[in-house]
Amino acid sequence: MDPLDAPTHRLWALRIEYDGRPFIGWQRQSPRGERRDAAGGDGGKPSVQEVLEAAAACLDGGVPPASTVAGRTDSGVHATGQVVHLALPAQFSAHAVREALNFHLKPHPVVVLDAALAPDGFNARFSATGRRYRYTILNRRPRPALEEGRVWHVRHPLDADAMAQAASLLLGRHDFSTFRAASCQASSPVRTLDRLAVTRTGEHLTIEAAARSFLHHQVRNMVGSLSFVGLGRWSVAEFARAFAAADRRAGGPTAPPDGLVLTGVAYDPDPFAGR
Amino acid sequence: MDPLDAPTHRLWALRIEYDGRPFIGWQRQSPRGERRDAAGGDGGKPSVQEVLEAAAACLDGGVPPASTVAGRTDSGVHATGQVVHLALPAQFSAHAVREALNFHLKPHPVVVLDAALAPDGFNARFSATGRRYRYTILNRRPRPALEEGRVWHVRHPLDADAMAQAASLLLGRHDFSTFRAASCQASSPVRTLDRLAVTRTGEHLTIEAAARSFLHHQVRNMVGSLSFVGLGRWSVAEFARAFAAADRRAGGPTAPPDGLVLTGVAYDPDPFAGR
CATH class of the missing domain: 3.30.70.660 (Pseudouridine synthase I, catalytic domain, C-terminal subdomain)
Known part of the structure; x- marks a missing residue:
């Protein structure tokens, strides 16, 4: 079920910062739900997306949401103003979304700088001007x-x-x-x-x-x-x-x-x- | 023998940059000539001084010179303009001193930005204004x-x-x-x-x-x-x-x-x- 169809979820826009060095880049490499082990095919480096979705899963009973990003940065590329959208359970405030994600993102060098409810029809990638x-x-x-x-x-x-x-x-x-x-x-x-x-x-x-x-x-x-x-x-x-x-x-x-x-x-x- | 008494050596002023994180600070912790192993009493972290003197030793038949620094930075403190003086064999040019030290300083996050013959009576610590x-x-x-x-x-x-x-x-x-x-x-x-x-x-x-x-x-x-x-x-x-x-x-x-x-x-x- 698409969580957007469920009234229990709301779509959030997140502004995030990360150090690109320990990551293979933004994009998740393995199919969703499959866990690569640390000796996996990518030299053991996770993607920023995997780390963010794993943190978000902690807010939603262990189910990682699918996230969409504005700029799919390569391995080693940093961000101080990346934007992503994803759906989270409806009960969280903007403050709670940011603080909870930042708690679960530790110790990775990824932080949520800002969380805002996404405007109608918002897409982090396709709405970017x-x-x-x-x-x-x-x-x-x-x-x-x-x-x-x-x-x-x-x-x-x-x-x-x-x-x-x-x-x-x-x-x-x-x-x-x-x-x-x-x-x-x-x-x-x-x-x-x-x-x-x-x-x-x-x-x-x-x-x-x-x-x-x-x-x-x-x-x-x-x-x-x-x-x-x-x-x-x-x-x-x-x-x-x-x-x-x-x-x-x-x-x-x-x-x-x-x-x-x-x-x-x-x-x-x-x-x-x-x- | 103090290398300054030997006409074979000249005194150099070096301007250096370092990332303080992997070091216990500027100052050498062990007596000169004694080597601490990686499991030593300082959590295995070297001092910037030890690393610099070890690189300088490679230019002088393995004998590390004693160095004097302008500011004895603590563990975790960085420098973009630290100054140190030490004696090196007389045959090296300023260019050779900088390049050779930087070669031997690898892979530590310490680099010599500039090397200059020290003026008469120069002391990196006591001459600083x-x-x-x-x-x-x-x-x-x-x-x-x-x-x-x-x-x-x-x-x-x-x-x-x-x-x-x-x-x-x-x-x-x-x-x-x-x-x-x-x-x-x-x-x-x-x-x-x-x-x-x-x-x-x-x-x-x-x-x-x-x-x-x-x-x-x-x-x-x-x-x-x-x-x-x-x-x-x-x-x-x-x-x-x-x-x-x-x-x-x-x-x-x-x-x-x-x-x-x-x-x-x-x-x-x-x-x-x-x-």
Whole structure:
């Protein structure tokens, strides 16, 4: 029985934060209800989804609800503003949902920042009107000691101004096939990029990206190709040609997941407004 | 033989960064030359000093040099701008010193950011004219998922303006006994505090402290007492009375090490100037 049909359940929108390092990514790997053991096929790493659904099961007599997420982050990718929806027994208040889930999520590095009753027809994935990501590069010779796993370490000096100039060419509606993973399941490679800003603060380069939606690996592939411009391996014109080729083989490398954070998802109406 | 007497050695100043979590603190716990095994009396955690001296020993035929540090950080306290001096064989360039030490420091979360020949008479501890620390509080109800070990998590709302007002009372030359650890070995409790700024950015409170030198636990004890003001447990007047008492028993709690970072040490002349 779909819990949404039962008057005993209500649909919640959750805003969550997680450290992507100990997870194989957002998505549950095994069929629902099957438990992988710690020596399973994924190197023993759980998915964020499994951990969240297991915590939610503790609120519903041991039955894990199916959850739907705004951005299916890959292994090692972090989130400070991921959004998910799922159904929970109707008796819980927003405060109780957040506190109970956070209690059961321990000791995993996943927390519910906010819980709100979902507006009519809300779907964390399909109702999203915008997604924001931040990518951080540590650009210095010595490896990171304090930020290991949170940044992409690039040893050679990057020209942030040239990268910003190249990034501006990607704004607007385009075919992003050059930055699309082979595994991408989207029906079209056309996306509209609203923001792609490259800024330097000391040893850190920050790339902020915003769009209604992204292709699989799009941010990491854009950052990888921008790094070629920053290193002087590509001129801005060569970057433009690679983009115009609309062919992944023309693009640069895929930047590692470490530096990537899903910082926010926009909805209209915003279920978390005024909270 | 003191390697400083040998013309085969030169004195280096190193600027280093480390994650304090896997260490018992800066200071070597065992007598030099004695190796503690992993089941030793300190829970098996090495000190940053031991790890650095072991890496330096690889550059000098296995003999670890004695190192002197600007700020003897406690267990769990981080550094982005710690400074240390030690003697190394004369043949190495600054580039080689940094690269070779960083090679041998792997996989510990300790890196040498910069190496410079020490000016005549330089002592990392006694030549320092200023030390800067940053303390970060995550002030929200849910625990940290991404910043675990890097912040002090305070669940109840803190009034940053009241904390800033209380902090300003500590500026200048005073008896800081209220914020001095019982274990402190300094001959006098009098210090001159040059800066103690409290600022809020969203969920984060940052406390920046600068002085020629600090007493043991002084920053963490100041932050702990400021948190009482932020929580409304103390008025600014009560904070002032606790400070004036010049008695540790009048002070608030010691804030945990997690949020503390030694961000920089000043020298005149600066061995790293122009680098």
